[in-house]
Each structure stands twice: as structure tokens, then as C-alpha cells.
Amino acid sequence: MQELFAHDFGVIADLVRHHAEQTPDHLALVDPDRTLTYAQLDTLMDRIAASLQRDGFEAGDAIAICGLMTAPYAAVFLGALRAGVVVAPLAPGSTPPSIVKMLADADAKLLFWDASATDTLALAKTPRVGLDGGLEAWLVPEGTKPARVVPEPSWPFNIIYSSGTTGEPKGIVQPHGMRWGHVRRGATYQYGGPEGVTLLSTPLYSNTTLVVFFPTITWGGTAVLMPKFDAGGYLKLAEKHRVTHTMLVPVQYQRLMAHPDFDRYDLSSFKYKFSTSAPFGAALKADVLKRWPGGLVEFYGMTEGGGTCILEAHLHPTKLHTVGKPADNHDIRLIDDNGVEVARGEAGEVVGHSPIMMTGYHGQPEKTRDAEWYDPAGKRFIRTGDVGRFDEDGFLTLFDRKKDMVISGGFNIYPSDLEAVLRKHEAVFDAAVVGVPSEQWGETPVAFVVRQPGATVDAETLLQWTNDQVGKTQRLAGLQWIDELPRSAIGKVLKRELRDQYAKK
Template sequence: MMMKAIDGEGTLDIDLRLRKTALSSPDRTAIADTYRSVTWGELDRRVNRIAQALLTRGVAFQDKVALLAPNSAAYVELMLGILRAGACVVPLSTYTSASTCASMVRDSGARLLFVANDYAADALALADEMRLCTSDIVRFDDAALDGFIEGAPDTPPPVSMSLDHGFNLIYSSGTTGTPKGILQSRGFRAREAEVIENRYALNEQTRTIISTPLCSNTTLFLLFTVLACGGTVKVMEKFDATGWLTLAQTWRPTDVILVPVQYTRLLRHPDFSRFDLSSLRNKFSTSAPLSAVIKRDILTRWPAGGLTEFYGMTEGGVTCELRAHERLDKLDTVGIPPAYVDLRVIDDDKVLPQGQVGEIVGRSPSMMSGYHNREQATLDASWFDGEGRRFQRSGDIGWIDEDGFVHLLDRKKDVIISGGFNVYASDLENVILQHREVVDVAVVAAPSISWGETPVACVVLSSDVDPEIIQQWANEKLGKVQRIAKVVVFDELPRNPIGKVLKRELRERIAENHGETLA
């Protein structure tokens, strides 16, 4: 295989790193799930066969190949085979509607779609909408994958690649229309893996449990880092607290990434304290802000591995790290940007002084190539400094304190403007979450006769406490313009597959069920 394997800074493509491990440690386990385990030698041969079979099916250099399936070891093998064939992976969420999936396949221009049996009927029915022939839709489970690669040679394919080429096209979790496709290069992934590996001492002894969807950047950045450094990945088909705790106790992972809602569910498990979780060297959190209350609970009840929170974007550019176990005084922040990240706070086109509130933008060596087929959207998400360098807009409002730590306040689009004042949901959520009966909370805007907009708290409670008691308790601690106008109780807050609260859906539910304009 021919490849421009190394960039100007000595970064090695992830696929070449996988091949090196297969040569040096062919008998060690690379990937496992509930049903099967694959050694590095077996993985390398299967990835070669997948790549060869893709080329035989007409997949050409830099074509897109889409996947729609739940987590499995075979899913990981397929992604690696697509990459070895010189193509670009398009992982799709099984949590979106069939029509939304079809629109993403069409937008990506995917040459093939691998689909799990549970989703095959919908995919075949929408083949025309996806602009695919039915023969381009490959039913996908372990047995079908064996059929797909049958007869394919297990030697590396003759493909030329570069770190500038596309690695994956990830679609954002949009709520209306076709989500935006975020294109990341092979260099983006290679540099990201290199940074995480070096900063957190990952190596061939690293063992991780993958329990978030394989279509998510939250999952992929640690998955590919562990594989790149020759570690071992255990794929959990679907997360549940009991299953994760049991697996962690028996399988003994060293490094894991979980999203905030998973940490919450684990800590709430009635038998949490009975499980031996001492094998952890690093615990990571990302995808959504982790409240200071939950961080402190994690550090108190689950000290093994400390806790590092990553704040960032699939688009790249904006990155912060908080090693919470080292900075107990900064648990209300998302940490500081690493040295390789240039982070600014802006108001329109003006850079604001330290301590002032504005939109967070960032620039780093790992940034997306752009939104696929959306030049204007890429431009709208960009900010350029006086030297013409592109920064990625985060859409988040925040500020940087005197120690360089970043405080997040709200999404720019979700700021509540009450009586002309900006009210930031995170400030209110952090107060409400301190009430002993509140399990989960999200604050959104509702129309108000007096204020234009006013905050409404959507809460999950651990008992039948009167929501007006929660409202009164919180308002005693909040400023006048911050006061909660209503507390609405939910059995569960709506979230996307990686745990982010769907505030748009909450606003719609409140408008539907509590449609009156508040005083």
C-alpha cells in the first residue's frame, strides 16, 4: 500500500499504526464484543479483506461509505476496512428517523450503505431517495460480513492515501432538516490520537469499554486513539448501568469515556459502591457540560482514575481540558485550553478582554475540513482574526477567568432575554441541581407578558415533592431577573444518543402542555 504516511510534524496515519501493531503483536486481543474476540493479526487480515471487497464492489478513492447499525466489533472492522480502501466513513445514527437517515446518505453521496438487519427494510424502501441501487445496500451483521468478504484476498490493497484525505463524515444532531456533515481528515484523526495518547499515557496496555454510539465523535476520538496505540477495545452494544458496572468489574478497563448522563446513572445505581472499579487510570467526560455537583460526587465516590472533562466540538478548533481531581476549586469550569489551542472570546468581530462575556471561538491543528456541501454554513461558523486565520465558532457563551479557566454560560441561541437582561440557563441549573430532590434539570425560555421571556425549569425529581417548593427554594437563591417562573416535572428529559438535552423539544412540549403566556 502506498501512502504519504507522515506529515511535516511526524504524525503517522492511524491505519499504518494499526498495521505496525498487527506485525508486532498478532496474538493480542484488539477488539471484542459480547459474541466474539478478534486478535490484532486476525483484525489486520479481516480489514484487508474488507478493503479488497470494497474495491471489487466499485468503491473508488475517497468515495463515501455509510454505516447504519448498532455497536459491534464487526462495525469497527468495517470502519477500518473502509479507511484501508482509501474511502471515507459515514457513520449514521440509529436514533434518527428513516427519512433523516436517507437525507444524510443522499447528502454524503455514499457509494455503498451497510445496514443492520433491523434497519434494512426501511433502507431498501428509501433506496431511490438515497440515490442508491438496492444492490448498493448491504445487509450487515457478523454473518453477512463474512459473506461480503468471502473470496477476498487478505493482502493490503494497492491504494495511495494522504493525511489530507477524508477520514470520516459525521452528521451533527440537527433537529430540523438534514443535519450538517462534518468532514474530518486523516490528519485530523492522527494528530488527535497522538495528543490524547501522549497527554494521558495511553499505550498497548490500555483497555477501554466503548459504550456510546459508534456514530458519535464522542466515541470515535477515544476508539481510534486506543487502537492507534495498540490497546484493546471492548464494544458494549448498548449502555445500561448494571451491565456497564458488571463489565467494568470483570474486564478491568484502564481508560474510559462516558457522557454526563451515564455518570449520573452509574452513580444512582443502588449497588454502585459494591462494584470494584479500581482498575481505572483515566476517566473522561465529554459531549455536554458536567455539573460541579456531579463532578464532586464522582471524585468523592469513584476516585480511581480521577476525572478529566473535555470541552470541544466535532468541528474541532475549540478545546479545553479540566483535570477535576487536580483542581477542586475549578469544578464550575470546563478547564483551560491546551497550549496548541488559540481560544478567544468575541463580541461580533471584536476580541473581548479577559473576564468579559461573549462567544467562544478557537483555532487548533485539528479542525474540520468544512461542512460537506455547505460552503456558506462553513463560512457562517467561522471567525477570522486580523491576520486572516480561521477560528471555529462554538456557538457557546462564556468567559475566561484570571487563571485562564473557561466558564460556560449557555448556547448563544438559548440565552434567555428577560426584561432586557441576559439570563444564562447554566447558572440556574447549577443552583436547582443542588436541591436534594432534583435528579436532573434543564432551564428553557417561555414567553412572558412582563419580561418578554422568562425561565422555566424542567426537572426530574426523586420524590413527589411539590414543584412549587422547588421553585420557591431556587428563587430564594437566585437574582431577581433570574427567578424561575414555573417548574415542570418530567419523568425523563429528552436527550440525543450521546446525552445532550434536547432543549428545543422541551420548549415545544412546554408550549403544547403549558401554552399560556406567563406573567
């Protein structure tokens, strides 16, 4: 099968057909209510593509999908690609005004949805088709074949929105060539063949999920879809399906490793576990390596693409505090506030260039330019907004987001450093540090902390303990208990909400 991926570019929808011909009865998609074999998926993709063409869709036109991760959702995504149609997957947890803006921005002519998005779509006027009732009536008869469409690498594949709950939506246009790069990387991590089973519990509107979903399907594996994550349910599915691969964000690893029955489950089938999207603490990585069979791989990068660092944690146990080295053919550099590359060993903003890069932000050329940096030779890089430093072995250590860095009395304070200290205390389950206004210092750091179950330490004692562990300029000005840190659907802490919460108090 390796020869199918040897080319610089290939068509993902064609690979589904290849598997339908070679292994028609092998399961492609599994969700709590249904399964689809490769033959069934291929047939359904044909009907979806032909139905879109019947409705006047041409290559480059867009649809939107808003709902939970299910087999019909995945089939619509893949079927649209077969017609050359661009997919804009939208978060069902978005606000109704944001959904309207995203639909308009994508110029989506049709919206596929399910009941989970009912309230979200209250203001949407786009014509729609129900994924959980109405899809079959919309489809052309079985056996109908769509007109063949062969995409070019530069054609838009999907539009991923970076701001689905608050703020102005920003659509990241990823081309077919970028997705093909993700698919080819599948060879490194042994997706190949029908023995591969990937368990996915992050949403399909997230690039986090898609970078594993498409390699699974194109390499002929089975994707087990978990629409809503819970640690106990995940462990049951992993054991039942003899899962070999998974993508999880760090907070999911945290909840799984803390589950009282974790060590009772048979997870010996795992080959690789992946993580991305949020900071992954070294202690948590070490716990995963100790107790969960299979390799652990952390990807550091952006939905926008550019540069990716990869940490194969099982091979580099002394580098768990880093995000690894640049991937092959990925050029990652560090720049200062003036856009000048820093000297080796110095910290700077991470910028990256690779074959896997977004076309730009849809319809927003100014924001696209703001996200780009060009070296003196004119080479295009994507800015990450993250501050980091390479060590002597070429591994990248991240400090923080530039926008999250606290400047107190002229000193730069990285919240991640303080969060790491807090997590060392036995009473701390989770923690986040944000900068708040200070008349004396301009800004000062405060912490929001989730207690370990049963912990009784008071806030003042923990505050003093933390400040005894850090330098004078890093000391916390305050510490508040919180039941749970606010997070996005892919596990990123929403620090803006914490700042707002502090300001209200």
C-alpha cells in the first residue's frame, strides 16, 4: 500500500474507493448508533457528491457542517470532497451570531446539522439538511455516480474557524496539498492496513481531530467516533475495539490517568497515542509513558500550518519538558519583537515554514499578512505567537503565548513557569495563571487553581508555598480556587474568561 502514498500529491476521496474495492467489508466508521464498511462509505460518498452536483454545486463552492461527530457527519465531509466542494465544519457550541458570521464568511450554500446544534442555529438562514433525520430524503438514489472531480493541490480543502465561541471568526483555509502532507505522515506511525483502529473523542470541526482522522481512513483503518468524551466511556471503547491509535488533548490525558479504574483496562493493543493543541506537562507525559502501552507523540504546531515540532516522548524521556524537534522539511526559527532572528540559545517568537501551510485567512488579507513573516530571502513563514528557545540538542522548549506573557515592573513573567510550580503541590489538580492590571507594576500574575479531591490546604498557604518556590519578580499577587478551568472543546484554557472573572470580582 505504500506506493499509493509515494506521490507528492494524491486524492483522499480516491483512496476511500481503493479500500472499498480491496476490503469492501472492513469497517471504516463506527459511532454509538451505526457502522459503515468501506463499501457502504464509498457508496454514500457517491450519493452525497452527486446530490451536491444535482443542487448546482461546483468545485470550490462551500458547505458547512454543524453537529456532533458521527458516521453521517464524516461521510458528508468525505462526500463533499469527492465533488471538490469545500467543507466548513462549525462548532455546535458557538454563539448564534458567530455561526451567522461564519456561514457568511465561508459563503456556505448548504448547512448540514443535527439536534445538538438546534439552539446554535437559531439565527441561521442558510438552507439545511438534517444529519439525524432528513439526509436520506435529500440524497439521490443509490447507484447514482457523481461527475469525476480531480482537485489540484492548491484547491481549498476545508475552512477551519479559530474562534467559534467568542470573538470575531477567522477562517483558516487549508488546501488539499496540506491535508495530503498529513496523510503521508501516516506511514511513520503505522496506520497502514485494516488492523489499525483509531479512537477519536475530539470534535471533527477541530484540526486536532482531522490530522488523525484522514490518515486513518486513507490508510484503510477503522475510525471509532466518540461524540462526547468521558474517561470511563473512552476506556471501555479502547478495550472493546482493541484500539491502536488515538488523538487526545492534554486535559483528556489528565482525566484518563486520574480515573480510578485506569489500570484495570487492557490497553496493550495501542501502537501510538498522539497529543496536540495545548501545553502537555512533563509529569503527565511521564505518567502516560509509565502506565499506558505504546508510543506517545506530541505534535506542536498550528491549524494555520507552517512549522511542526514532534516529540516522540517514548524515545526521548529526558526531553519531556520540550515539544521536540522540527519535523523533516520543516524550517522553524525564532524572531524578536522587531522581526529579526535571535541568536542561538536566545528566546524568541516561533515562526515556521513547511510544505504544510494554510493558503490564508478566508477573505481577510490583512489578518493573513499579520500572521506571516518573511526572511531576508523572501521565504514565507507563519507566526505562532508562542515564545520558545531551542536547547543544545535542537529541542524546542515553549514558554508561553506572547499575548499571555505578563510584564510586571519591566520583567517578563511566563505563566507556564508558575503553573508548573503549582502543579507540583500535592493539593493541586490543575492551575492557570493570568496577568491582571496593577497600579504599582502595570501587570501582576494571579492563579486560578483546581483542588485535588479531598485536599484541604487553604489558598493563603498555597500562595505562600508557591511564592517561596519562585523568584521575587515572579511572585503571585493572588490565588483563587475554582471548580474547573474554562476550556475550549479541544482543551485550551480560556484565559480571557479568567481575566474577565477576576475583573468582575
